[in-house]
Amino acid sequence: MDSILEVKHINKQYGNYQALKDVSLQIPEKAIFGLLGPNGAGKTSLIRIINQITGPDSGEVFFCGEKLAPKHVDLIGYLPEERGLYKKMSVGEQVMYLAQLKGLKKNIAKEKLIYWFKKFEIESWWDKKVEELSKGMQQKVQFIVTILHEPKLLILDEPFSGFDPINAQLIKNEILELREKGSTIIFSTHNMGSVEELCDNIALINKAEKILDGTVSDIRKAHRSNTFHIIFKGNLLGFINALWAGAEILEKKSVGDVHTLTIKLLRQTTPNALLEAVLQNAEIISFHEIVPSMNDIFISVVENKPAVNTQSYFTE
Numbered sequence: 290m291d292s293i294l295e296v297k298h299i300n301k302q303y304g305n306y307q308a309l310k311d312v313s314l315q316i317p318e319k320a321i322f323g324l325l326g327p328n329g330a331g332k333t334s335l336i337r338i339i340n341q342i343t344g345p346d347s348g349e350v351f352f353c354g355e356k357l358a359p360k361h362v363d364l365i366g367y368l369p370e371e372r373g374l375y376k377k378m379s380v381g382e383q384v385m386y387l388a389q390l391k392g393l394k395k396n397i398a399k400e401k402l403i404y405w406f407k408k409f410e411i412e413s414w415w416d417k418k419v420e421e422l423s424k425g426m427q428q429k430v431q432f433i434v435t436i437l438h439e440p441k442l443l444i445l446d447e448p449f450s451g452f453d454p455i456n457a458q459l460i461k462n463e464i465l466e467l468r469e470k471g472s473t474i475i476f477s478t479h480n481m482g483s484v485e486e487l488c489d490n491i492a493l494i495n496k497a498e499k500i501l502d503g504t505v506s507d508i509r510k511a512h513r514s515n516t517f518h519i520i521f522k523g524n525l526l527g528f529i530n531a532l533w534a535g536a537e538i539l540e541k542k543s544v545g546d547v548h549t550l551t552i553k554l555l556r557q558t559t560p561n562a563l564l565e566a567v568l569q570n571a572e573i574i575s576f577h578e579i580v581p582s583m584n585d586i587f588i589s590v591v592e593n594k595p596a597v598n599t600q601s602y603f604t605e
Contacts, residue, residue: 293318293442293473294339299348301334308334309345310497316442316475316490321468323484323491323505324477327591330494332477336444339475340367353441363392366440370447372427376420383419384434391438398437405433409459424451432460436467443467444475449483461487481584491583495591505583512581512589515554517563520575522547527570536563551579 294316301309309331316322326332337343339350341362350357352364374383381402388398406412409429419427428451436443445464449457464474464487476488484491485505492502501508516539521528525548529538535558540551548571554563564573581589 291318292316293353294475295351296335296339297349297351299335299338299345299350301331301338301343301345307497309338309494312348312494312497312499314492314499314502316473318473319468319471320489321464321474321476321487323488324475324494325479325481325484325491325587326494331497332494333446335494336367336446336475336477339444340365363438364441366435366438366443368431368435368443368445368448370450372424373431374419374427376418378419379415380417380419380422380430381415384430384437387434388437391434393438401437402433405437409433425453425456428452429456429460432463436463436472440472442473442475444477446477447479448476449478449480481582481587484583493587493590501586501590508586509580509583512586513578514581516579517552517554517560518550518575518577518579519552519573520547520549521567521571521573523571528567531567531570532563533566535566547574 292315294314296312296314296316299309299312301307312331312335324332324335334343338345339357341357341359352358352361355361378386384402385395385398388402389395393401403412406415411426411429414422414426414430419430422430428448432448435445448460448464452460461483464476468474476484478484488505490502490504491508493500503511523546525541525543528548532538532552534555536555537553538550539553542549552563554560560576560578564576567573
């Protein structure tokens with residue numbers, strides 16, 4: 290897959306503080322790319338460089354194969370986490386002004402804005418002052434302004450901040466639709482659930498350095514721990530004896546003759562071999578592999594510990 294954006298060996302320092310250290314990324318076209326990392330990791334510094342707000346101390350950024358230049362600004366849409374609207378202006382006056390800053394002619398801007406205000410069911414906001422809007426309402430207006438000029442690359446920094454679940458889902462649907470129409474989206478967030486739901490690829494930055502990148506599916510597979518969840522009906526002792534030394538029981542719970550276990554396979558034991566060994570003593574109700582979530586992987590990589598699945602099937 291071709292890359293719309295290439296970041297090559299970027300370094301950025303503020304005084305004695307190293308914000309980015311030899312960071313290289315490739316952002317595929319028509320994909321949702323998760324830019325992840327703890328607070329202070331360097332994500333905002335990288336976003337500011339891509340937006341040409343600041344420049345790197347060394348390294349280069351390429352957009353559509355060309356060295357990043359001022360002419361590319363109009364091809365990029367940026368939704369910052371901080372609110373960027375003028376509080377005393379009316380919403381309509383504000384969005385018209387921002388749309389024209391992005392190069393849209395007044396009549397085209399008005400036409401597009403009416404379409405989006407109707408789509409988001411916010412026509413009644415046009416004459417309201419920005420200061421009358423809640424945090425989530427302001428974010429919805431900013432989202433519209435960000436995508437109005439149909440940029441090739443969108444950078445969304447915590448786009449669900451301030452939204453209730455219904456409006457968060459509305460924005461998620463729009464992000465997916467934008468990808469389907471050909472946009473590339475850089476999605477910076479701390480919400481790992483949204484990463485698993487939306488992102489095709491991710492990069493994790495920690496302490497100024499990129500420490501992980503790849504597709505979400507490949508990263509989750511790479512952190513598999515050969516751990517399985519099994520529910521069966523039958524003789525628990527017979528089941529345990531059938532395991533021999535091929536598996537370790539991490540958790541177990543029984544209700545009558547129905548048993549729920551978390552099992553880690555050892556040595557060269559395969560899931561098929563495990564099932565074959567225990568079927569004589571058990572009626573299998575459910576059996577599946579436990580793959581660490583992106584949240585588990587994020588914590589494990591940042592803290593340099595093995596990924597441990599935090600989901601528990603055992604409740605009192």
